[in-house]
Amino acid sequence: MTTSSTDLTAANRAFFDDLATKYDIKPWQKQLALQITNYIQQNLDFIGIPKYSDPITLLDYACGTGMISRALGPSVISIQALDLSSKMVSRFNELAATSEITFVRNARAIEGNLLTDEDPPSELNGPELHNFDIVAVGGGLHHFPNPAKAIGRFAQRLRVGGVLLISDFIEEEQGWVMPTGAEHTIYKYGFSESEMKGLMEGHGLGGFGWREMPERLEMEVHKDKPVSRKGFLAKPAKM
Numbered sequence: 001m002t003t004s005s006t007d008l009t010a011a012n013r014a015f016f017d018d019l020a021t022k023y024d025i026k027p028w029q030k031q032l033a034l035q036i037t038n039y040i041q042q043n044l045d046f047i048g049i050p051k052y053s054d055p056i057t058l059l060d061y062a063c064g065t066g067m068i069s070r071a072l073g074p075s076v077i078s079i080q081a082l083d084l085s086s087k088m089v090s091r092f093n094e095l096a097a098t099s100e101i102t103f104v105r106n107a108r109a110i111e112g113n114l115l116t117d118e119d120p121p122s123e124l125n126g127p128e129l130h131n132f133d134i135v136a137v138g139g140g141l142h143h144f145p146n147p148a149k150a151i152g153r154f155a156q157r158l159r160v161g162g163v164l165l166i167s168d169f170i171e172e173e174q175g176w177v178m179p180t181g182a183e184h185t186i187y188k189y190g191f192s193e194s195e196m197k198g199l200m201e202g203h204g205l206g207g208f209g210w211r212e213m214p215e216r217l218e219m220e221v222h223k224d225k226p227v228s229r230k231g232f233l234a235k236p237a238k239m
């Protein structure tokens with residue numbers, strides 16, 4: 001576990017800049033994305049996407065190449081995406097431009113970090129980056145230096161009644177410490193239900209919900225030792 005938030009942020013930026021064009025091309029990567037996408041789409045009622053006629057807006061935080069935007073794209077009308085890695089941002093925009101989903105095609109990602117030790121920079125504080133109906137983070141929370149603070153920062157970006165959706169891995173006894181090159185980008189290897197519930201208390205959030213994916217997610221992150229993890233969805237709403 002890297003302790004300095006500056007080190008962890010720099011490690012993530014460098015690692016994901018390097019990975020951007022290789023992030024979702026191998027069969028296991030595609031399968032992982034498909035399983036999570038399907039699970040999200042099967043759980044729209046659980047997520048509680050607001051059902052009213054106003055446009056539904058999504059902030060896809062730590063967007064990577066856009067899996068969450070594509071999963072929720074058919075249910076929303078406007079997508080803003082943000083990522084620390086400029087190369088991930090480029091890849092997101094490249095893929096979004098050719099998407100079959102209209103509101104993904106209109107989506108744009110920008111480079112940014114809402115999780116700075118100080119307040120987020122002024123260019124990330126405009127009205128266009130507030131009052132979202134959904135803030136969603138896919139596979140990002142375990143990379144962030146301070147998950148509790150991150151949840152608080154995301155809560156500030158929701159409108160009242162909006163939903164924070166976290167998709168990540170369940171922490172298991174068996175560690176995942178092996179030379180994959182990713183270990184220095186990881187704050188912790190997953191979360192339990194009670195931990196997520198605790199993290200999501202306060203910040204003006206309530207109505208915690210938790211769902212565990214039935215199938216394991218296989219990751220060939222190491223050629224001799226593939227790992228598998230269970231995934232979860234967790235959500236509170238802004239009260």
Ligand SMILES: C[S@@+](CC[C@H](N)C(=O)[O-])C[C@H]1O[C@@H](n2cnc3c(N)ncnc32)[C@H](O)[C@@H]1O
Nearest residue numbers: 012016062063064067083084085088138139140
């Ligand atoms: C495992 S990828 C997940 C990408 C995408 N959400 C998905 O589900 O495929 C983690 C992403 O988190 C981004 N990231 C890491 N730390 C971040 C931070 N502090 N702020 C914004 N993005 C961050 C990385 O650049 C990377 O794109």
